[in-house]
Amino acid sequence: MSPAPDRFDDVEQLPTPALLVDEPALQANIETMSEARPGHSLRPHIKAFKSTALAARLAEAGHDIFCCATVAEMEGMAHAGLGADLLLANEVLDASRLGALTETARITVAVDSDETLAAAARAGVKEVLIDVNVGLPRCGCDVDDAGRLADAARAKGIDVRGVMGYEGHLMEMVDRDKQRAGVAKSMEVLANAHRAVGGDIVSAGGTGTFDINDVATEIQAGSYLLMDTHYAKVGLPFRRALSVLCRVISINTNGNYLVVDGGLKSLGMDHGNPTVDGAEVFFCSDEHTTLIPHEGTNWAIGDLVRLWPAHVDPTVAKHERMHIVDGDRVIDVYDIDLRHW
């Protein structure tokens, strides 16, 4: 029911709310990460942007191995010809859709239990990583169980490529010394698991630890491409690139607040409200955000406003497409074609 993805020359022409990606910031983020983590030392995480068009740019920049959070992301990447080496960095109990991809793509799936291993075997998935808990209370087997699981996999004829462990509890620490100590501790656990498991891969890390995780052979980072205000607080060398373009649709008679036409249905809200240059966010409704303008700023009905989301990943997942912009010029449109499950 949404309007056709026409090409617009200028942001002024876009129906709002519209998702914008700032091209110079995006390109700078790609280059900054590629310098620190060239080629296969980075396994970009698709979940952050859910777009095969953007994934193709990373492949061109030398990062043609990817990790995904959902089966739908794996399918979309394989169908787009980006399946040279796809890791589902997540557990599944029905791997049949992954098995169906093994004809045309290289498919690896994380397993952390006999049940998830059995699902991979049943589906004909040929390669796994042993997912190890390194401190985040989420998936991952106990370090002491990793070797046993790897043996069980090999007994089923499945190749074990190595280990995976996500230190997600350390991603957004502001104190980098404390973060460094935490990462060292988590990665000691993963290195121990790796010794028991074998294989070439130690897959770990993310945008928050890309430059201090020395144990991972590949870093699973995705948010660095678009960044959000939450990650930006940590002081990483990446620029904010993602915003939700809105229009001022109403101004209170006294001028003490104004309303724009994008709200919590177009924004990831789990990390809190978005931020705006020149105003404070008062609150978000479904399709509105009420702003308190800073003193000395002037606003008119029809003005364009960019909301900077607190969390990039779920913001992207709410939109059908992202408009690539350079200043106010729309230079491309990328479908967000890897949504849903």
Added chain:
Amino acid sequence: MSPAPDRFDDVEQLPTPALLVDEPALQANIETMSEARPGHSLRPHIKAFKSTALAARLAEAGHDIFCCATVAEMEGMAHAGLGADLLLANEVLDASRLGALTETARITVAVDSDETLAAAARAGVKEVLIDVNVGLPRCGCDVDDAGRLADAARAKGIDVRGVMGYEGHLMEMVDRDKQRAGVAKSMEVLANAHRAVGGDIVSAGGTGTFDINDVATEIQAGSYLLMDTHYAKVGLPFRRALSVLCRVISINTNGNYLVVDGGLKSLGMDHGNPTVDGAEVFFCSDEHTTLIPHEGTNWAIGDLVRLWPAHVDPTVAKHERMHIVDGDRVIDVYDIDLRHW
């Protein structure tokens, strides 16, 4: 990229995460509201469920006038043959897509300024409501400006059907006496505006005030159909109907937490975490929720779990379809066809 909307007989067969609607609860909610607000004394709000299939059920129950929050919702309703009387209860500066609907549907749009009125006139929209601020710091003109705006509309040849005013700041008050006093005060403002504006319609209210707003000729309620844990706290006579079905994919070795395969990308998070029967929600990640099981409960990998979202509207907006269930039986699938903008 999502799996085809096959028909499944049992929730056990559904790929997870999947959106479920409990049919007995839904039907009870439809009937409870219809008794209190029969026929056109209710203008159901499409934004809460974004599905023409569900809207058609309301039309069958006698509620065939609707309000929408987005132009895409208006378009979808008109194209589905549900355009007998559609109100866009929101301001727009580009009404051209609404104007295009006036051939086949009755289209009314809210205006609160000369700019939004001009947009309606420019697009050929023939009917408006004057949107009046009744206390919520969002859209709506000052009560003293309502008569002038109505005159300006009529001078442009536009029919003014009446007024609209949303007492959204009072929706979730737990103290009903205080809420009643607040609604009376807000509706006094709206009644004053109505005297200045004229017309037949006083459109206001919502799920939280459906039974205490005596001034509104029509109540704009939508959330009552599916309910959420946030509204449920207020003690309204509606049953929770919407959940996100997940599977347990990982259990910590010590059994002190477990992980299900649905997270903040499948849930509206602006009102906080979902709730779960038999466990506490520890935290939500993109595609995971970590749960702390209650003592005495037993869990196994593969168990189905229903997450009850804190906020229905943005939860629905993240999914492509809702599975209508009676217990564990899947009896129908409704497309969520009114998403995006």
